[in-house]
Amino acid sequence: MPLLKIDDQTFEVPKGARVLDEALKAGIEIPHYCYHPALSVVGSCRMCAVEIDGIPKLQTSCSTLVGELPPEKKFEGQYDMVVHTRSDKVVAARKSALEFLLLNHPLDCPVCDQAGECLLQDYSFKYGHAHSRFIEEKRVRPGEDLGSGVVINQNRCIMCTRCVRFTREITGTHELFVENRGNDNRIAVFDGHPLDNPLAGNVADICPVGALLLKDYMHTTRVWLLSHTPSTCTECTTGCSITVDGAKDRIYRIISRENAQANGHFICDYGRYAFHQYEDDVLTTPQLKDGAEWTEISWEEAYQQVVDRIGEYGGQQAVRALASPTFPNESNYLLGQLMNQLTDKKSIALLPVKQQEDQVFPMGFRISGDKGGNHRGARDVIHNLAAGTQSFHKGDLGVLIVLDGDGRGEITESIERLFAAAPFTVVLASNRSDITRLADLVLPVAGPFEREGTVTNDQGLVQWLQPAVQLKGQARPDWQVVAELSQALIGEGAMYTCAGDVTWKINQTIEAYSQITRFKIGKFGQFVESAA
Amino acid sequence: MNDFQPILTKHVGQPGSATLDYYLIHEGYQAARQAIHEMTSDAVIQVVKDSGLQGRGGAGFPTGVKWSFIPRNSRKPKYLINNADESEPGTFKDRLLINHNPHQVIEGMIIASKAIDCHLAFIYIRGEFVKEARLLETALEECRANHMLGKGIFGSNFDLDILVHRGAGAYICGEETGLIESLEGKRGWPRIKPPFPAIEGYLKSPTVVNNVETLANLPHIILNGADWFRAIGASHDSPGPKLYCLSGHVKKPGVYEAPSGIELTELIYELAGGIKDDRRLKAVIPGGSSSPVLTASEIDGLKMDYPSVKAAGSMLGSAGIMVLDETTDMVQVCYNLARFYAHESCGQCTPCREGTTWLTKILRRFTQGQGRREDLDLILEVTDNIGGLIDFSLGSYGKTICPFGEAVAWPVRAFVQKFRNEFMDYLVEDAVA
Amino acid sequence: MSFAFTPERKRLFKELVKRYPDKRSVTLPALHLAQEQEGYLGRETIEALARMLGSAPSTLMDTVSFYTMFTTRPRGKYLLQVCQTLACSLAGADQVVDHISKRHQIKVGETTPDGKFTLLKVECLGSCGTAPVVQINDDYYERLTLDKVDRILDKLA
Incomplete structure (x- = not known):
């Protein structure tokens, strides 16, 4: 293994390791714009130049790979490469590249959405000139709508071409291109062929400056006012790692969170904008249907209703339940436990969710057609899961308890029949949906970005859901409501004081999850045992 | 110089010199035949290495050495590209070589193709040369019709086609x-780079790019041998016949073939007839616009070969010699070239x-008379940031991916450094006074 | 305005596709063929060529817009390209431009109202030994004097 020295640190690296990657991994900052680990290397911004012993001119660290030297040629008798990232020459080169990039870049940081997370701003502060020596006129170009909710501010663009490479290499859709030559270079779309792919929003995430912007987020807030919550997208079974940026009770945007085990670097636009689906028709109190009218009731009254109706409609043995492929493992697990205690039959099945074709992109990014983001987890953690709901119709069918499908639940013929046949239906949901409309009692629970617990993607990766915004009104965490129901019905459930308690219980009782702990899941998740 | 007979341009101006018939009666394609039938690839590479032929496009890299970088056992196709840009x-x-003797260039390409085992070669010619491209097409058709290109050329089992692009x-x-x-x-x-074209070039295959003039030399080297070639010119290290392009303020601008290492003053005053209107010389750009300008006093005794011009602080480059007389406004010249770049x-x-x-x-x-005193140092700093100081010891490829950075930085630097006084005349305070 | 090659050009295009080791390499030759036929590379032309080359219109436009010889807008019947780089500039290229400009009442970049002449200043045409030079469509006219310019333009008028 070659021995690489960067400044005063030494690393053993694989042959062919990229100097920039190794430095970044070690926490050594080498500023860069055009380099992106998911994209081809172009080496054009010249920001990542470093000094390398034995090479007279500066080299771009993004395009420099570490080789192995014969023993007699090693530097200082042991190193295969010696890199300096803070030498005078390097600092001067950075300063110069920044000066060039700022010639035509407007100094409109006060109104720029990128301000606060802008690599041009950050690097200029650290490495740049305090004053401009450019007294000529700046180039001014109009902004443009590129399509798919992305706009470009041409004046801010620094021609790193990440976005162009993204549409060529990651999506294979080729909408963006470089037009013209030299100083007239600009990012463009061909007339009549706008940006049009379900990963398009990523171009704004990877833009190192405020050139590419999402219309949805533009001018809505300042980034330093936001809290950044690492979480997991449950919109499909890919289970992308995300960061939910919110403030107070509002989500402003969702961006990708790099996770090699899950989504890599990107997320899809369905997931990116999913939070808007949960902004309207939010359920804030338990509601009981009274004829055509809904009446708000208290939680105590609600639980009492469930107890009373079960007594009224065939007792505990007649209770049936639908778990949800979109809810976390914790609430699904507790519901499974409850049903197995209430009845001695297979009394719990999964709510079907909409299925579409998978969308797979050239570099492997996949948007799963299975929109039940925790489909696998729900199957894993529920004992005695019924394959369908046919058997529910045998014998008495009493109270039906349902975890909602977050708008993705599908009312199939058999679901319609089940809801029609059940004399009393309880639905736990965050927003009014097609499913809640069929309910007799609605219990308001945490929405997808308010939930806490674990979800398992279709590869068996268990990741953590972190609440990004507070619960609205009287809504309660989903796991808590199932636990409280369990307490009311079978006297169990009060021992759970947080979602993590349930996660631990799953760890203790579900074989495949015996390695899954909050600690091990960490930021990037933990795979379930592949017994299956 | 006196006994030197033109080699590459021998037939320039002769009626019909562009036709295959003409070329064949003047020893045409004998060298290619010889290379194809009687020589191994290694032998061709060796004789060209021994000849000391340096690439005539500008960089002056030894041609035989460049060929030897092509991996011999690669299963990928190898490509030769004739750089006629x-x-x-x-x-x-x-342009002159193509117009007057396209077959000499094509023959050179056949020899180079043999050397690197190439079976499809290209002539990348600048788009504006429409007539020249047609002329080459015609010449190639003649070759195809006479089994000198295509399947089994010259009756061998060596296939080769050449496309004009x-x-x-x-x-x-x-x-x-x-x-x-x-x-x-x-x-x-x-x-x-890396990877260099010799490893991953056209379509990720091993590729050699050679200049037109470089290729035109090959038939003569094959026919006359490496020693013959080495003996031409002033320097053993930089030998051969060389085409020098004289333009600007000379009486007879044009292309002159002379032995490598001919003195610049001889080119200007004898071959090109001296300075136009018998004015005095101010400066010379010796090797195309990207070579740093030399003042009249710097060119005394300057030999026009790669090492000598380099030693004088400039480059032989493409041997595009632009002569500037005493009336030339160096600020305008500098602006003209900067605008070009x-x-x-x-x-x-970025830079x-x-x-x-x-x-x-x-x-x-x-x-426009709006220069500021501090701009002169600013220009020097900016050129340093684009291409670096004029320092050949560092090799190429520094502040930018390709040598274009140096190509603009160096000449601009040289103008400002060597003709600072002329720039001072354009300062805004002087204009006011 | 949809685009299609004339039968002869279509044959040439197919021949090129056969000769080149990959289709995308036929891009520049195909663009030349199309521009010679149409006079410029319009949106539909680029879309059609992209289909023929197995490329995206955007990718093709990326190439088209890089090269000065390609144009996406119609130009005059005669494209007068006066070289303005050093050798030509020293030899009086500016006067040639001014002369043509006055003669035809057009500024650089403009086309005469009758659609006959478009005047452009271009960078080095590679004919510095015979400066000043103008390229008119495919042909170079060298060692220009203002009289010579008049004679050339008279013939074209």
């Missing part, structure tokens, strides 16, 4: 990897994309 201001020699107006496509990108149908953005910058690398335009804006301000 001729776009360095001051350079117009390749027209550029479309971009100076940077004269740079090897920009040219290859362009040939692949893309914008001519030069590639990061800003127009031709491909725009890929070149931004810096060339910045320089042009500053220099335009000068030509």
